[in-house]
Structure formats: C-alpha cells, structure tokens
Amino acid sequence: xxxxxxxxxxxxxxxxxxxxxxxxxxxxxxxxxxxxxxxxxxxxxxxxxxxxxxxxxxxxxxxxxxxxxxxxxxxxxxxxxxxxxxxxxxxxxxxxxxxxxxxxxxxxxxxxxxxxxxxxxxxxxxxxxxxxxxxxxxxxxxxxxxxxxxxxxxxxxxxxxxxxxxxxxxxxxxxxxxxxxxxxxxxxxxxxxxxxxxxxxxxxxxxxxxxxxxxxxxxxxxxxxxxxxxxxxxxxxxxxxxxxxxxxxxxxxxxxxxxxxxxxxxxxxxxxxxxxxxxxxxxxxxxxxxxxxxxxxxxxxxxxxxxxxxxxxxxxxxxxx
Amino acid sequence: xxxxxxxxxxxxxxxxxxxxxxxxxxxxxxxxxxxxxxxxxxxxxxxxxxxxxxxxxxxxxxxxxxxxxxxxxxxxxxxxxxxxxxxxxxxxxxxxxxxxxxxxxxxxxxxxxxxxxxxxxxxxxxxxxxxxxxxxxxxxxxxxxxxxxxxxxxxxxxxxxxxxxxxxxxxxxxxxxxxxxxxxxxxxxxxxxxxxxxxxxxxxxxxxxxxxxxxxxxxxxxxxxxxxxxxxxxxxxxxxxxxxxxxxxxxxxxxxxxxxxxxxxxxxxxxxxxxxxxxxxxxxxxxxxxxxxxxxxxxxxxxxxxxxxxxxxxxxxxxxxxxxxxxxxxxxxxxxxxxxxxx
Ligand SMILES: Nc1ncnc2c1ncn2[C@@H]1O[C@H](COP(=O)(O)OP(=O)(O)O)[C@@H](O)[C@H]1O
Ligand SMILES: [Mg+2]
Numbered sequence: 001x002x003x004x005x006x007x008x009x010x011x012x013x014x015x016x017x018x019x020x021x022x023x024x025x026x027x028x029x030x031x032x033x034x035x036x037x038x039x040x041x042x043x044x045x046x047x048x049x050x051x052x053x054x055x056x057x058x059x060x061x062x063x064x065x066x067x068x069x070x071x072x073x074x075x076x077x078x079x080x081x082x083x084x085x086x087x088x089x090x091x092x093x094x095x096x097x098x099x100x101x102x103x104x105x106x107x108x109x110x111x112x113x114x115x116x117x118x119x120x121x122x123x124x125x126x127x128x129x130x131x132x133x134x135x136x137x138x139x140x141x142x143x144x145x146x147x148x149x150x151x152x153x154x155x156x157x158x159x160x161x162x163x164x165x166x167x168x169x170x171x172x173x174x175x176x177x178x179x180x181x182x183x184x185x186x187x188x189x190x191x192x193x194x195x196x197x198x199x200x201x202x203x204x205x206x207x208x209x210x211x212x213x214x215x216x217x218x219x220x221x222x223x224x225x226x227x228x229x230x231x232x233x234x235x236x237x238x239x240x241x242x243x244x245x246x247x248x249x250x251x252x253x254x255x256x257x258x259x260x261x262x263x264x265x266x267x268x269x270x271x272x273x274x275x276x277x278x279x280x281x282x283x284x285x286x287x288x289x290x291x292x293x294x295x296x297x298x299x300x301x302x303x304x305x306x307x308x309x310x311x312x313x314x315x316x317x318x319x320x321x
Numbered sequence: 322x323x324x325x326x327x328x329x330x331x332x333x334x335x336x337x338x339x340x341x342x343x344x345x346x347x348x349x350x351x352x353x354x355x356x357x358x359x360x361x362x363x364x365x366x367x368x369x370x371x372x373x374x375x376x377x378x379x380x381x382x383x384x385x386x387x388x389x390x391x392x393x394x395x396x397x398x399x400x401x402x403x404x405x406x407x408x409x410x411x412x413x414x415x416x417x418x419x420x421x422x423x424x425x426x427x428x429x430x431x432x433x434x435x436x437x438x439x440x441x442x443x444x445x446x447x448x449x450x451x452x453x454x455x456x457x458x459x460x461x462x463x464x465x466x467x468x469x470x471x472x473x474x475x476x477x478x479x480x481x482x483x484x485x486x487x488x489x490x491x492x493x494x495x496x497x498x499x500x501x502x503x504x505x506x507x508x509x510x511x512x513x514x515x516x517x518x519x520x521x522x523x524x525x526x527x528x529x530x531x532x533x534x535x536x537x538x539x540x541x542x543x544x545x546x547x548x549x550x551x552x553x554x555x556x557x558x559x560x561x562x563x564x565x566x567x568x569x570x571x572x573x574x575x576x577x578x579x580x581x582x583x584x585x586x587x588x589x590x591x592x593x594x595x596x597x598x599x600x601x602x603x604x605x606x607x608x609x610x611x612x613x614x615x616x617x618x619x620x621x622x623x624x625x626x627x628x629x630x631x632x633x634x635x636x637x638x639x640x641x642x643x644x645x646x647x648x649x650x651x652x653x654x655x656x657x658x659x660x661x662x663x664x
Binding site for chain 1: 374377379381408409410411412413416417419421424425426427428429430431438439442443474476487490
C-alpha cells in the first residue's frame with residue numbers, strides 16, 4: 001500500500017508537467033502583449049518595454065519556459081504584478097473560499113442525492129421513483145450558469161430572500177455568512193446531487209437483491225441497517241468513482257458559479273486574471289487546480305480499498321487491480 | 322413446554338406482477354416437534370424455498386405476499402407479530418442458511434464482524450464476549466485458527482468453509498429452529514458430506530430442529546424424521562421417514578425415488594426420470610397438479626383436486642387412488658427410462 005501510494009505520487013509529476021507545458025503555451029498564445037494590457041491604454045511605449053523586460057517576455061520562448069519550469073520545481077511561484085502580491089499569498093487568500101463553496105455543495109449533493117437514490121431503489125417503480133428519475137435527469141443536464149441566473153432572479157430579485165452576490169463575512173454573524181453561501185452552493189450542487197442520486201439508485205438496485213442482503217435480514221437486523229449497512233457498503237465503489245469525478249468537475253463548476261455570484265475564490269481569480277492578462281496568475285492557478293485534481297483522484301483510489309477488501313493494489317503504474 | 326415447535330397450517334404464498342398471480346405455495350401444512358428434523362423435497366420450482374422463506378416472513382414484497390394460513394411457532398402465529406417482534410425471532414429463535422455460500426456472506430465485512438453482528442443483536446453481551454463467542458463458534462464448525470480467521474474476509478475462504486461460517490452465524494444464538502435451504506447443493510460432493518456431518522453433530526449439541534430443503538433424498542433418510550413432498554406449490558405426500566422410505570404412495574414420490582442415483586446402482590442399470598415438466602403456476606390448476614405427468618391417471622384426476630388423506634397413521638397422501646380403502650399398485654419401473662451415463 002505504501003509502495004502503491006509512492007508510485008502514484010511519482011506518477012503525478014509527468015501529469016503536472018504536461019499541464020504546465022500546455023498552460024504555458026496557451027498563455028503565450030493569447031493575443032496582445034500582456035505588459036501592454038496590464039498597464040492599460042495610457043501607458044507609454046517605454047513603460048511597456050520596461051515591464052516586458054521585467055516579465056521576461058522579450059526572451060525566446062524556450063528560455064521563458066525553462067525559467068518558468070525551473071521556478072516551479074523550486075516551489076517558487078512568483079509574484080503577481082496586477083494583484084501586487086506573491087502568488088502563494090493569493091492562493092492562501094482565495095483557495096479557502098473555494099473550499100467553503102465546494103464543500104458545502106458537496107455536502108448538499110451527498111446528503112440529498114444519496115438518500116434519494118436509496119429510497120428510489122427501495123421503492124422501484126413507485127411514483128417517487130418516476131419523479132426521481134425525471135428530476136435527476138433534469139439535474140444532470142442543467143447548465144450551471146443558467147441555473148445560477150434563475151436562482152438569483154427568483155430568490156434574490158423576486159423574493160429577496162438571499163443576497164445575489166458576494167461572500168458574507170463571519171464578522172457580520174453566521175446568518176450573513178450562510179445566506180450568502182446558499183444560492184451559490186445550490187447552483188454548484190445541482191449536477192453532483194443528480195449524479196450521486198442516479199448512481200446510488202442503480203448500484204443499490206444491483207445490490208439489494210443479493211443473497212447477503214437476505215442473510216442480513218434473516219439475522220433479524222432492522223431494515224434500516226440491512227439497507228444502509230449491508231447493501232450500501234457494497235454499493236459504495238461506483239459511488240466513490242463518481243465522487244472523485246464530481247469533485248474534479250466541481251473545480252470547473254466553481255469557476256462558473258464564482259463568476260455568477262462574484263464569489264471570491266480561485267475560479268473568480270482565474271477569470272479576473274485572464275481579463276487582466278496576468279499570465280503568471282493564470283499559469284500558476286491552473287497548475288494548482290491540476291494538483292488538486294490528481295490528489296483528489298489518488299485519495300479516491302485509496303479509499304476504494306477501505307470499502308472493498310477485495311481490491312489489491314499493485315505498486316508502480318497505478319490502477320486498481 | 323409443549324413438544325410441538327412449529328405448526329404450519331394451510332400456508333399460501335402468491336406473487337403478483339401486473340395482472341398475473343403466481344400461486345407459488347398453495348396450502349402447505351405440517352408440524353414439527355422439538356429436536357425433530359423435517360425434509361422438504363420436490364423438483365425445483367415446487368415452492369420449497371418460498372415455503373421456507375415465508376416462515377421467517379422474508380418473502381420479497383412486493384411482488385410476494387403470504388395470502389393465507391398460519392405459522393404457529395411455539396403456539397404464536399408469526400403472521401400476527403409486529404415487525405419488531407418478528408426481528409427478535411429471526412436469527413435468534415429461527416435462523417436460516419442458504420444454498421450458495423459464495424454469495425450469502427457479505428463480501429465487504431470480515432467473517433468475525435458477520436458472526437458477532439448476530440450475537441450482539443440478540444444477546445446482551447459486551448464486544449469482548451461477542452468476540453469470544455464468535456471464536457468459539459468458528460471452532461465448533463471446524464475452522465482452524467479461528468482467532469486469525471475472524472479478521473479475514475469471505476473471499477479468503479473456500480466454498481465449504483464459507484458454508485461453515487454461515488452455519489456458525491446461524492447457530493450463534495442457539496436457535497430452536499434452523500432452516501437449511503439446499504445447504505450442500507452448491508458444494509463439491511466430498512465437502513457436502515462434511516457439511517452434513519457437521520450439521521448432524523451440531524444439532525445434537527444445540528438441540529435445534531432442522532427444516533432441511535434438498536433434492537437429495539439420501540440426505541433426508543440420513544438426518545430427517547419426517548418428509549414433506551412438494552409439487553407445484555402443494556404438499557402431495559407427508560409422513561415419517563420410515564413410512565415414506567418403505568411405503569411411498571404418491572406416483573410423484575415414486576418418480577422422485579426412481580430418479581435418485583443410489584450407491585448400489587449398477588453400471589447398466591436404468592435410471593428413470595419423470596416425463597414432462599411442472600405446471601405453470603400462473604394458471605388455475607384444475608384437478609390434480611401432477612395429473613398431466615402421471616401414468617396412473619383416470620378422468621377424475623383432471624377434474625377434481627385430490628384431498629390430503631391420512632391413509633395410515635402419520636402418513637398423508639393426496640391422490641384419488643391412495644385412500645384408506647383403496648391402494649394403487651406401483652408399476653415396474655419400465656416407462657421412460659434412460660441409461661445412466663457413467664463417465
Ligand atoms: N421473487 C419471486 N417473484 C416471482 N415469483 C417467484 C419469486 N420467487 C419464487 N417465485 C415463484 O415461486 C415458485 C417456487 O419457487 P421456489 O420456492 O424457489 O422453488 P424451489 O422449490 O425450487 O425452491 C417459482 O416457480 C416461481 O414461479
Ligand atoms: Mg429453492
């Protein structure tokens with residue numbers, strides 16, 4: 001197991017390098033001189049030249065690239081000129097906000113999606129099951145930006161229940177904090193909720209008619225434990241896969257959600273930085289997101305073992321066989 | 322304490338899907354005394370498993386439901402109990418083991434957890450005592466190094482070992498009744514014998530009554546006191562092992578006996594099979610359910626269902642021609658023979 005994890009961590013390096021190369025090329029291909037955009041229309045040609053040199057943009061592309069990779073490998077993320085602070089501080093400031101949003105969305109998705117899926121499986125072909133199927137299908141195909149705008153229109157503009165944008169502050173009390181959190185969390189949670197619900201239903205249906213579920217009943221266990229302990233633990237493996245995929249794609253969803261709700265997380269930061277042509281921020285944030293992505297996937301793969309004792313890990317090239 | 326442990330009266334179980342109703346069990350009655358074993362035999366599809374699962378009220382519902390009858394366990398009708406009362410009986414007073422040991426243990430919990438679960442559920446013991454008891458049970462069912470085995474998962478056990486674990490779980494709370502639904506069918510022949518031996522030994526130790534579902538009559542002769550022969554959801558013959566073994570009366574029972582492979586069968590000897598197949602339980606059956614496959618039929622067999630008659634003491638048969646007054650002569654086994662193919 002230790003060997004397996006080490007192998008997987010070593011495997012992350014090439015993945016991250018590839019991401020680094022791609023994002024480097026993309027930021028360099030954006031039209032316009034970043035220095036000019038950063039300084040604004042009033043800047044003189046000299047000012048632009050000075051900044052271009054400072055950013056190293058006058059060097060040949062390969063030199064820029066090796067500088068960049070070299071710094072990255074030393075853990076030196078550099079400074080943002082537009083935000084006027086080290087990238088690392090920018091991450092420390094913004095990332096917790098994204099985590100708050102993502103975790104609360106994930107909680108909603110798990111707490112709503114999983115029980116709904118279990119009940120639908122238990123009451124297969126009932127009215128609940130049909131309604132469930134319809135809503136979960138709507139949920140997975142919901143465009144986040146559209147849903148976000150509808151939520152704002154309805155709950156903020158029409159009903160005035162929740163603020164439309166921004167992040168509340170704990171200084172204003174927990175109420176302020178939560179009321180700002182609700183709409184963006186719902187927007188971000190919709191797709192994962194529907195996904196969890198669908199996968200829970202289908203994997204529970206597969207498991208619920210198994211002999212060991214009958215054995216559990218024949219022991220005299222309460223139906224709740226029969227379903228939620230004996231059946232559910234067997235249905236967890238596919239659910240974990242979806243969990244990993246959803247956490248990853250929530251990073252993308254966070255970019256959209258944060259933009260709609262002006263939520264000051266890393267998603268909004270990236271969009272902002274693209275607008276300002278702050279390629280240093282964009283590059284580093286994309287790599288940071290890629291890092292989260294691979295770490296989450298590793299954690300999911302490790303947790304398979306916890307729910308399914310039959311999985312044996314081979315060290316080296318990764319994979320769970 | 323009355324000697325009668327279980328009395329099933331006119332049990333009926335149906336499965337509904339859409340507008341079709343499958344009458345899987347159609348008026349089954351029998352009694353079982355303490356420390357007595359009863360065998361339920363019959364071709365597959367005859368309603369043995371449904372009968373057995375109904376006793377614990379574990380028929381999947383929907384589509385199934387117990388549509389009539391009584392299940393008197395120590396005088397209480399199980400069908401009138403609340404869910405809570407029923408759960409207190411399952412795994413405690415009555416437990417069950419199933420046909421396929423490869424699928425009846427939960428793959429994601431250790432064997433120890435699965436044994437201790439029953440013990441903790443029904444007995445007021447500490448975790449440590451439960452573990453002690455689980456080790457003791459594994460020892461009893463003949464699993465070597467039980468302390469170590471306790472922490473292993475089912476996939477690390479062979480089929481025979483898993484069935485031993487199932488037996489350990491089933492007996493862990495000293496049940497008064499053990500229902501074994503073809504407990505050896507899925508196992509190798511040599512392992513089958515060991516499991517049967519074990520069940521016999523443990524029954525003496527635990528004073529448990531066993532309902533043994535099997536299609537191996539040899540098993541019945543060996544461990545049972547009574548036999549219930551089922552066909553198409555009906556009991557067609559019921560009596561003591563001695564009676565059924567020495568004086569079987571229903572043509573279907575004769576067929577079952579003739580189709581058994583016995584130890585002393587000669588290479589060239591013939592083995593009969595019962596021609597045809599059981600009726601479709603979704604359709605109303607008029608007359609005797611076995612009539613279409615019976616070689617003794619007369620007109621009455623197709624128009625009137627035979628009643629269960631006590632032809633001799635402790636021997637009941639449902640056949641128009643086997644009554645107190647009349648007897649049917651068993652033909653030589655000549656029809657529908659096929660050679661035993663020895664490999
Ligand atoms: N879950 C079910 N749904 C519908 N019909 C069932 C179900 N279980 C059993 N049956 C019906 O009950 C009949 C008897 O089945 P069973 O008791 O399993 O036979 P066996 O004697 O082989 O154990 C089957 O032929 C089938 O028609
Ligand atoms: Mg069966």
